[in-house]
Amino acid sequence: MTKSEPAGGTTTGSGDIARSLDLLWGTGERPSRGPKPGLTLDRIVATAVGVADAEGLDALSMRRLATELGTGTMTLYRYVPGKAELLDLMLDRVQGEPLTTDASEVPEDWRSAVEGMAHTYRATLRAHPWLLKINQARTVLGPSALRGLELALTGLRGTGLAGPELIGVIITVNSFVEGLARTENHAVEAVRETGLSDAAFWEGQHPYLERAMLSGDYPHMASLPENAFASGFDHFAFGLGRIIDGLDALVRQRAEQ
Structure with missing residues (x-):
């Protein structure tokens, strides 16, 4: 049995x-x-x-x-x-693979720490794409998980934010990274499952989209430049930068109180 x-x-x-x-x-x-x-x-x-x-x-x-x-x-x-x-x-x-054992290596500037946190997690998800398939809502906290949280909190020590806010920063950054990583992973899976490249997929829709734009029903879409959906645009850097900008505004607000 x-x-x-x-x-x-x-x-x-x-x-x-x-x-x-x-x-x-x-x-x-x-x-x-x-x-x-x-x-x-x-x-x-x-x-x-x-x-x-x-x-x-x-x-x-x-x-x-x-x-x-x-x-x-x-x-x-x-x-x-x-x-x-x-x-x-x-x-x-896998959570423990990128972790340093020396907290002194964590950047003193919280902005650099947040950037490092995001890039490290992105690299981990790319190395182990199966992580995106896991429901981690109730993670059993082992040594690596706790070490990762400790290092993340060390990097955020200069923000002056309260405990729940610090955890909120970590969740916000991780959720952003996971969202983009999942989109990238889905794109790879779509090509593998259909055998159709992204370029070929969108080219097939071009005649229909062109007629739709000329109809006048989608003025804001039609006003976008041709490169608005360019694949070379760095959505990761753009989104991460806006997250850091928002956190910076909050940190400054806390400092003034």
């Missing part, structure tokens, strides 16, 4: 929370019988991340992971209870 895996398996904190925390913080007991020599929790998680990076989360199962590791599925369960707990470990691992 084998263990069943929860459907989907893409929601953090959906497994045995106590077991995930034990594994994340190194307090769980090491399997006492039957492990394959050389099999470690670190190797298991690294292999799982590798499969997800290459083929997506749908390709990852405990059976597939056991095959990649050259061991039996039941042996794997002695280390990790199931896919839900494995997901908690994978998330904490």
Whole structure:
């Protein structure tokens, strides 16, 4: 009889929370019988991340992971209870990849810190696109998650904002980065699934859009220059800059109170 895996398996904190925390913080007991020599929790998680990076989360199962590791599925369960707990470990691992261990390396200027936060998260999402498929509303907080929050708060120390506002800054920046990253990822998936390039897709609509613009029904759209939707425009830099501008206004307001 084998263990069943929860459907989907893409929601953090959906497994045995106590077991995930034990594994994340190194307090769980090491399997006492039957492990394959050389099999470690670190190797298991690294292999799982590798499969997800290459083929997506749908390709990852405990059976597939056991095959990649050259061991039996039941042996794997002695280390990790199931896919839900494995997901908690994978998330904490990739969150920890870009983190510095020295808080003194965090920029003293909060604007630079926010820029660094955004660019780092963007790089992480590009390296691990499967992160965009995960519901992280109830993330199990492991060492990397807490370290990331600590460094983010260190970078925002000069803002003078209150606690909830500081968390709001982090959520706002992360949500912006995730939104653009998801759009970029969807564009890549659309090309892969249809075999049609972006240029070819929009070119096919051109005659219809041209007639619509000449109809007079869309005056504001028709008044836009041809390069208004240019793919070379840096939406990331533009949006991030406006977020920082808005935060700067709030920080100045707080300083004057």
